[in-house]
Amino acid sequence: MSQDSKGPEARVPNAVKPSESEGADRITGLKLVAVRAAADSLVGDVPTPKLPPFPMQAQTSALIGYTIDNRYKVEEVIGEGGMGVVYRCRHKIIDKKVAMKVLRSDLARDHEVTERFLTEAKAASAIGDEHIIDISDFGLLPDGSTYFVMEYLDGQPLSSVLEGNQPVPIPRLTHVALQLAEGLAAAHDVGIVHRDLKPDNIFLITRGSDKDFVKILDFGIAKVSTGTAGQLTRAGSVFGTPHYMSPEQAAGAPVDHRGDIYSFGVILYELACGKVPFDADNFMGILTQHMYKAPVPIRALVPPPQDVPPGLEAIILKCLSKRPEQRYSSMKDLMGDLEKLRAGLVPDAVAEMMTRSGGFNVPNDFFKVHGRMPAPVPATPARSGRTQWPLVAGAAGIAVAVGLVVAIFAHSISSPASSPALEASSGAAAGPSAPAAPQVAPSDVLTSSPVAIAIEARARSSWRFRTARSSSLLSAARGTSLSGSS
Numbered sequence: 469m470s471q472d473s474k475g476p477e478a479r480v481p482n483a484v485k486p487s488e489s490e491g492a493d494r495i496t497g498l499k500l501v502a503v504r505a506a507a508d509s510l511v512g513d514v515p516t517p518k519l520p521p522f523p524m525q526a527q528t529s530a531l532i533g534y535t536i537d538n539r540y541k542v543e544e545v546i547g548e549g550g551m552g553v554v555y556r557c558r559h560k561i562i563d564k565k566v567a568m569k570v571l572r573s574d575l576a577r578d579h580e581v582t583e584r585f586l587t588e589a590k591a592a593s594a595i596g597d598e599h600i601i602d603i604s605d606f607g608l609l610p611d612g613s614t615y616f617v618m619e620y621l622d623g624q625p626l627s628s629v630l631e632g633n634q635p636v637p638i639p640r641l642t643h644v645a646l647q648l649a650e651g652l653a654a655a656h657d658v659g660i661v662h663r664d665l666k667p668d669n670i671f672l673i674t675r676g677s678d679k680d681f682v683k684i685l686d687f688g689i690a691k692v693s694t695g696t697a698g699q700l701t702r703a704g705s706v707f708g709t710p711h712y713m714s715p716e717q718a719a720g721a722p723v724d725h726r727g728d729i730y731s732f733g734v735i736l737y738e739l740a741c742g743k744v745p746f747d748a749d750n751f752m753g754i755l756t757q758h759m760y761k762a763p764v765p766i767r768a769l770v771p772p773p774q775d776v777p778p779g780l781e782a783i784i785l786k787c788l789s790k791r792p793e794q795r796y797s798s799m800k801d802l803m804g805d806l807e808k809l810r811a812g813l814v815p816d817a818v819a820e821m822m823t824r825s826g827g828f829n830v831p832n833d834f835f836k837v838h839g840r841m842p843a844p845v846p847a848t849p850a851r852s853g854r855t856q857w858p859l860v861a862g863a864a865g866i867a868v869a870v871g872l873v874v875a876i877f878a879h880s881i882s883s884p885a886s887s888p889a890l891e892a893s894s895g896a897a898a899g900p901s902a903p904a905a906p907q908v909a910p911s912d913v914l915t916s917s918p919v920a921i922a923i924e925a926r927a928r929s930s931w932r933f934r935t936a937r938s939s940s941l942l943s944a945a946r947g948t949s950l951s952g953s954s
Contacts, residue, residue, distance in 0.1 A: 528545050528548055529545060531555060531570070535560065536568070536615070538560075539559055539560055540558070540566065540568055540617065541557060542555045542556075542568070543555070543556050543557060543558055546567065551569075552570050552575075552613075554569045554570075555567070555569075556568075556620060566604070566617050567617070568615050568616070570609065571613050571614040571615065576611070576612050576613040586606055586614060588660075589606050589616040590603075591658070592655075595654050595655050595658055595687070596654070597650070597654035599647050599650055599651030599654070599682050599684055600683070600684050601621070601671075601684065601687070603618045618685075621671050621673050621683055622673060622674075623672050623673030623674065623683075624671070626667035626668075626672060626735075627666075627668045630738060630742065632742075633743055635742045635773045635774045636740070638740075638777065640680065641736070641739045641740060641780075642780075642806060644682055644739070645732075645806055646806050647680075647681070648670060648682050648732065650799075651682065652665075652684070652728055652799050653800050655687065656728070656798065656799055661725050661727065661728055662728050662731075663717070663723055663727060663728070664708045664712075665684075665712060665728055665732065666712045666735070667738070669686045670735075671683040710755060711734065711744045711747065711754060712731045712734045712735070712744075713731070713758055714726070714727040714730035714731060715759045715790050718755035719755075719759055725799070726795050726797075728799075729787050729795045729799065729802060730788060730789075730792075730795060732799075732802070733784050733795075734787075734788065736784045737766065737788065740766050740773070740780065741776070742773055746758055746761060746763070759790070760790075763785065763788050765781055767781055777809065778818060778828075778831070779805075779815045779817070780809055781828065782815060782817040782818045782828060783806065785828055786821060787802070
């Protein structure tokens with residue numbers, strides 16, 4: 469081989485040899501590659517094409533062909549959203565495909581947005597769960613925009629599986645749901661809330677024999693906001709996607725990890741029946757339904773999308789509770805119910821949802837097939853004994869009133885007594901043939917209580933009425949007899 473054919477080092481004056489390169493890595497040869505690349509750029513007879521100055525992001529494709537930070541060569545656009553653009557890049561030194569998300573230049577001017585963008589990128593990279601996308605690098609572009617580099621995923625988003633509004637079979641649904649819950653639980657354990665969970669941010673890739681390995685993307689992006697009301701009406705708003713927002717997020721209230729649980733429930737609902745629980749023609753219509761409208765139970769849909777187990781429906785409805793405290797307290801609790809569902813057991817959510825109003829029910833033979841009836845969960849907290857006295861007093865009052873009525877009725881149909889004065893007047897009017905009224909002993913008169921006085925007065929009044937009627941009949945009969953004799 470001639471001297472001229474020994475490579476760029478032989479033809480470029482003062483070229484640095486690999487053994488002389490400062491800090492050269494003898495194993496990987498990374499410095500050697502860099503030196504050779506630099507030497508190639510110095511060759512006079514092979515001019516290197518020069519790109520124009522680094523462009524501003526007027527168009528999403530403006531960065532294609534450029535190398536960022538001397539490492540990442542931009543190859544094509546693979547995604548676009550309200551926050552930024554995602555490019556497929558190739559690491560020039562290790563020849564590895566990566567994905568780069570670049571913050572839009574209009575948002576890059578807001579220092580708070582940029583700081584939160586970087587903070588969330590660092591936090592997501594610190595989760596350390598296999599179901600969370602790995603973020604490996606971040607930096608600034610010449611125009612001031614922020615970017616971060618993440619692993620390149622060769623797969624499809626969950627939204628592609630839902631195309632055509634077709635439900636996902638229950639075994640596949642459960643498999644995806646458990647992985648999704650595991651990734652979110654790992655994030656919640658380190659204090660990170662996604663806040664923009666939706667099928668577009670869930671990727672399914674092939675890993676080993678698993679064709680539906682879950683990866684969660686865009687962690688924490690929904691937290692990036694300036695809090696201004698104008699951003700809520702923008703497409704792809706940093707506040708999240710309307711169809712998957714929790715009621716508190718739709719109302720502008722603070723959101724914690726239970727907001728992710730609600731969004732998780734919306735995704736499960738869509739996977740089970742092929743459509744979201746709430747839909748409308750406009751942004752505010754969707755948010756209003758999230759805040760005030762109860763979801764239709766999946767098994768009540770007409771026509772039914774598929775045979776959805778009552779246990780899965782109970783899990784979904786509990787996730788979709790309007791009040792955060794009525795949802796699962798953590799993703800780990802939710803995972804426990806999903807594990808029971810997969811094992812053919814009764815999830816804990818079944819008993820709880822049966823105590824609520826909202827149309828949830830189970831078939832008559834559900835507990836015969838799946839095991840014994842779970843212990844009922846009270847819809848309201850149990851009352852203390854101190855608050856039971858009004859019920860006791862009311863029952864006692866009713867008992868006294870019933871006894872009083874019975875006593876009055878019994879006394880009124882018995883042989884009543886009259887006073888001596890009443891007997892004398894009756895005898896004078898009726899003559900010798902009038903029946904004599906029985907005498908009432910003083911000891912028989914009930915005068916010991918107001919109730920007794922009332923009973924006695926009722927008896928005397930009844931006796932006076934019957935005595936007067938008898939006297940009238942006798943007088944009429946006597947008058948008829950005298951007129952006949954005359």
